Amino acid sequence: MSVSRPSQPPTTSVTLLGRLRDPADEQAWHEFDRRYRTLIVRFLRSRGLQVADAEDTAQIVLTKLVTGLRAFEYDASKGGFRAYLFRCTRSGLSDFFLRQDNHAHPVSLETTRIAASANADPEAERAFEREWVEHHYRLAVERYRVTAENRAAAILDATLAGRSVKTIAEDLAMNEAAVHKAQQRLRDRLRELIAEQLRDEEDPHERPSE
Amino acid sequence: MNGPPNEPEGPAAAPLDPELDRLFGFGTDTWTNRLRSAHASNAHARLGPYEILAEIGRGGQGEVYRAVQPGTGRLIALKRIAGISLAASDSLRRRFEREVEAVTRLSHPNVVTVHAAEVVDGHTVLIMELVEGEPIDIWSDARWKEIPAALPVVLRAFASACEGVAHAHQRAVIHRDLKPGNILVNASGQAKVLDFGIAKVIDESAGPMTAATGFMGTPGYAAPERYRQGASAADVRSDVYSLGLVLFRALTGRDAFTARDLPTPSAWPTIPTPSRVRALPRECDWIVGKATSPEPERRYQTVEALARDVRALLSGAPVEAAPLSTTYRLRKAVVRYRFAAAGVALIAAAMLGATVISLAAAARARAAQQRAEDDRAATQAALEREQVALDASLAAERQARIEAARQEQMANLMRRTFAVSGAGTGGSADTTIRQAIDFAAEHHFPDPAKRNPELDPLVEATLRWTIGDTYLEIGRFDQAVTHLKVASEIFEAEGGDQSKELPAVIYLLGRALRLHGDNVGAEQNLRRAVEAFRRAGNELSLAQALGSHGISLRWLNRTEEAAECYREAITLYDKVMGPDSRDASIVSKNLAILLSRAGQHEEAVARGRRTVEIQEKLSPKGNADLSNAYNDFGSILWAAGQTEEAVRFYRKSISMDEAIYPKPEHRQATNLLALGNRLGSVNRHEEALEIYRKAHSISEQASGETHILTLEPRWRAVRQLRLLGRLDEAESLCRGMVERESLPPSLQASYLAKELAEIHIAQSRTEMAAAALQRAWDLLPSQTPTQPAARAELAAMISTFHEQRGNLVEAERWRKRLPE
Structure with a gap:
């Protein structure tokens, strides 16, 4: 099913996912962990897990993810990395509930509810999608700040605080058109950064040849 | 990274695929919302004692967060209301607290529960039930895309929203800002209405500012009288109007007013008929049209009436909103071979007044012609029934004017009553519906059992019906019985078997009698109600009456008959309300318990299990209903000898109790x-x-x-x-x-x-x-009912104890305490 050409040397696997397949690339594993652990934990928390349970489960999910990615269990034709990430996380979630059930402890109400429907929960996928979008926004903002000049950072902060174009203009002594322009640049840059992040989620073995 | 972020004209942004652009909101202006939301769910890690998990909504009124309640770990929704500073004024604070108190008393499966209001970090915060669901507009759009015949699904969800609003109205809480965003629909198609009374709170707190603009609510969904007279003009009929527009949106996939033609007090654009936007039955046009009439007097007068018509449409019964079209009525009547059409005629005729006669004549001619055409094909029997229906509706038309006058008198009377007592529309929040009803009862009927000669009999009967119904709802069964008894006697004397009100009144009387402890009287009245609803072809009412009749039969130990009633009721509910309705699940539970007691364990277990499944769907977060369902199912399983599973369900009930009761309660111990x-x-x-x-x-x-x-x-x-x-x-x-x-x-x-x-x-x-x-x-x-038995048992035990130890004197002394 792989479309990779023999002429393509393995060193061109520049995406994070590609690097992850090289067991020697420890840096890749750390980067992957840094990026996705929070996302997984946040999602699990949003499904009602306590902090400790969410962290334990995230650990299991991450291990599963890396093993799966290395064993080529991940098949990009089935909806891409986001879908794979979701499937792994959801299966971690239902495993968690199964364990709970076996202990037969009186579990919390929320847990009971989700346990009954962990796999059929139509809200779960939407919630995951929401977390995933927010996750990429946060990642992009974090990267944006690293290089942003004072003015650009001030525009970002004001936008985050939900201030109107008019007040931003007053506060920063700019005209409204300039604020508007600056916000458009912010949007374009975030879009670019997010596009980069998403490329890192692609599998080099599945990328169509240009 | 490719250069500084504020470089004037950087390289064109790498295109995301359009699906991703949509997801991230880059295609539109929503990207700033997503960005803020992502940032906010990181920044607001806490709000007072509450741990914030994520922001789930943001609007003019403030932000809503998904949060964790300290202690219980329960997931809740927090709404931080923007722009209200309660510290500013004591009277504002008191008004706010009163409104919130009214809202926290609402408890209904179709209303989002508000647990409390608190001031956290200087902000006013509402602590609410967390509801997973989508706004009804987005939800219904998806349904129309998914299923070709989405209409019943959409109507059912809408009707459930109406039930929530009606519940609030009965408790004198008016919503004032109904719109798709305030109606969430969950995965099983049940709606939950949120933000009751919030519009009023914000309105009052905003003070002169809103007084100046004179308007609060969401443009495009607020009723015309709100534009003209401001928030104080809102009454239940303003909510009816907004619901009408919500229905329009859910049915057609577009808003009734576009941003360009938003209504103004001077120019009120006509709302297009839904069937011109999408292929829909014309009943949809009538219902939307009646609900959204610019004049409040011409709308449905209550949300219940609106919901009733939606249910009628679902069950194929004639709708009240139908214009006077004899062919429509006759078609329904002929199709259903029932008299139901007569009742519709009364209202339809009342609506159209003077045009009744000419239209009726034309329609009669058409109907006669149609009948002649059908003659060849139709059986003799069908023709006879059709004739009966025709006669009935003609007779009804003759009565229409009289009826219209009576309705007018009744409506005026109720309005005056409410105006005098101050409840209902826009009055003081201190007066409840209950006080208004007390006032009406004492004012018109100082001796409840005696007739009031000053009132037209039918007006008196209708007034007593309303009073009795309300007393029944609030648990004052003896008073309910008195008023309903007189009402039923009047209706019977005035209209006999033809009275369209009689079945509803005797049904309520039957329920009141049962709850008052008179099972024999209850059984008789409920049986009559069942027969009458069956004759009238009113399936929803029939289902309700059958459910109640079943209970009264069970109390009289007539198990077989009771089971039959329950079964029929369930079939009808499934048909009218779709599978898995709350009503069907309650009757189904009653049937399961009945079967279990009668030793029919296999069916009892199957029924009980189904009930639990439905209840779980209806209240995914759990509540007392679900806990009870678990407990009842535990008993059913235990009686069937399935010990292990029984224990499991008992335990589920127990852990649910732990989660839903904030402090220890006896019910848990029981x-x-x-x-x-x-x-x-x-x-x-x-x-x-x-x-x-x-x-x-x-x-x-x-x-x-x-x-x-x-x-x-x-x-x-x-x-x-x-x-x-x-x-x-x-x-x-x-x-x-x-x-x-x-x-x-x-x-x-x-x-x-x-x-x-x-x-x-x-x-x-x-x-x-x-x-x-x-x-x-x-x-x-010394004084308990079980005392003699307990005494005897203990004395016997002590006597034996001494006897076995050779202490015969003591043994004898204790034996003397045994009864002869």
Whole structure:
């Protein structure tokens, strides 16, 4: 099913996912962990897990993810990395509930509810999608700040605080058109950064040849 | 990174694929919302004691967060209301608290529960039930895309939203800002309405600012009178209007008004008919049209009436909103072979007034022609029925004017009553519907059993019907019975079997009688109501009446008949309301319990299981209903001998109770005791012991150590310990309490002392056992219903104890205490 050409040397696997397949690339594993652990934990928390349970489960999910990615269990034709990430996380979630059930402890109400429907929960996928979008926004903002000049950072902060174009203009002594322009640049840059992040989620073995 | 972020004209942004652009909101202006939301869910890690998990919504009124309640760990929704500073004014704060109190009293499956309002970090915050669902506009758009025949699904969800709003209206809470965003629909198609009364709170707090603009609410969904007269003009009919527009949106996939043609007080654009936007039955046009009439008087006068029409459309019955079209009525009448059309004619005729006669004549001619055409094909029997229907609707038309006048009189009377008492529309929040009804009852009927000669009989009957219905709802059954009895007598005298009101009134009377304890009277009236609804072809009412009739039959031990009623009711509910409705699930539970008691375990278990599944779907976060369903199903399983599963469901009920009750309650202890006793009876002492200990701790917190509900699990726990051979533990659990001089006598205290005696007997400490037995005797209360039996049993036991130890004198002394 792989479309990779023999002429393509393995060193061109520049995406994070590609690097992850090289067991020697420890840096890749750390980067992957840094990026996705929070996302997984946040999602699990949003499904009602306590902090400790969410962290334990995230650990299991991450291990599963890396093993799966290395064993080529991940098949990009089935909806891409986001879908794979979701499937792994959801299966971690239902495993968690199964364990709970076996202990037969009186579990919390929320847990009971989700346990009954962990796999059929139509809200779960939407919630995951929401977390995933927010996750990429946060990642992009974090990267944006690293290089942003004072003015650009001030525009970002004001936008985050939900201030109107008019007040931003007053506060920063700019005209409204300039604020508007600056916000458009912010949007374009975030879009670019997010596009980069998403490329890192692609599998080099599945990328169509240009 | 490719250069500084603020480079003027950087390289064109790498294109995301369009699907991703949509997801991230880059295609539109929503990207700033996503960005802020991502940032906010990171920044607001806490709000006071609440842990924030994510922002789930943001609007003009403030932000909504998904959060964790401290202590319980329960997921809740927090709404931080923007722009209200309660610190500013005491009177504002009081008004706010009053409004919130009214809202927190609402409890209905179709209303988002507000637990409380708090001031957190200087912000006013509402703590609400967390609802997973989509706004009804987005939800219905998806349904139309997914299923070709989405209409019933969409209508059912809408009707459920109406039920939530109607519940609030009955408690004098008007929403004031109904719009798709305030109606969330969950995965099983049930709607939950949120933000009751918030519009009023914000409106009042904003003070002069809104007084100046004169308008609060969401443009495009607010009723015209709100534009003209401001928020104070809102009454239940303003909510009817907004719901009409919501229905339009859900049916057609577009808003009734676009941003360009938003209404103004001077120009009120006409709302397009839904069937011009999408292929829909014309009943949809009529219902939307009637609900959204610019004049409040011409709308449905209540949300119940709107919901009734939606249900009528679902069940194929004629809708009240239908214009006077005799062909429509006749078609429905002929199709259904029922009289229901007559009732519609009354209202339709009343609406159209003068045009009745000419239209009717034309329609008669058409109908006659049609009949002639059908003659060849139709059977003789069908023709006869059609004739009956035709006669009935013609007779109805003649009565229409009289009826219209009466309705007018009635409406005026109710309005005056409410105006005088101050309840209902825009009045003081201190007056409740209940006070208004009390006022109306005392004002018009100082002696409830006596007729009021000043009122037109039908007006009196309708007024008493309303009063009786309300008393029934609020649990004053004796008063309900009195008023409903008189109402039913009047309707019967005035209209006999043709009275369209009579079935509804005798149904309510039957329910009131049953709840008042008169099962025989209840059974008779409910049977009549069932027959009448069956004749009228009103399936929803028939289902309700059958459900109630079944209960009254069960109380009279007529099991077979009761089961038959329940079964028919369930079939009807499934047909009218779709599968898995709340009503069907309640009747189904009653049937399961009935079958279980009658020994038909297999069907009982199947029914019970289905009920639990439905209830889980209806209340995914759990509530008292679901806990009860678990507990009832536990009993059904236990009776069927499926012990393990029974225990599992008892436990589910118990853990749900823990989650839903904020502090220990007796009800929890009662559920625990039920399970403990069952486990003890099959020698599972360890488990029973654990259960009793839990029950003990709950009752102790709820009502103290020596309360009988606390002593009950204590003596039972002691007994389990003794049966397990753990005598020392058993002794230490009961001895101190038994020896306490201040312990008040009770059956439970006496049992505890008896347990102590048993322990001493097992320890071969005869003297101490004898003393404990004496103490058990002294602790027996002198006045309880079970007292003679308990006394005899204990005396016999003590006598035998002494006899076995050779102390014949003592044995004889105790035997003398036995009854002859």
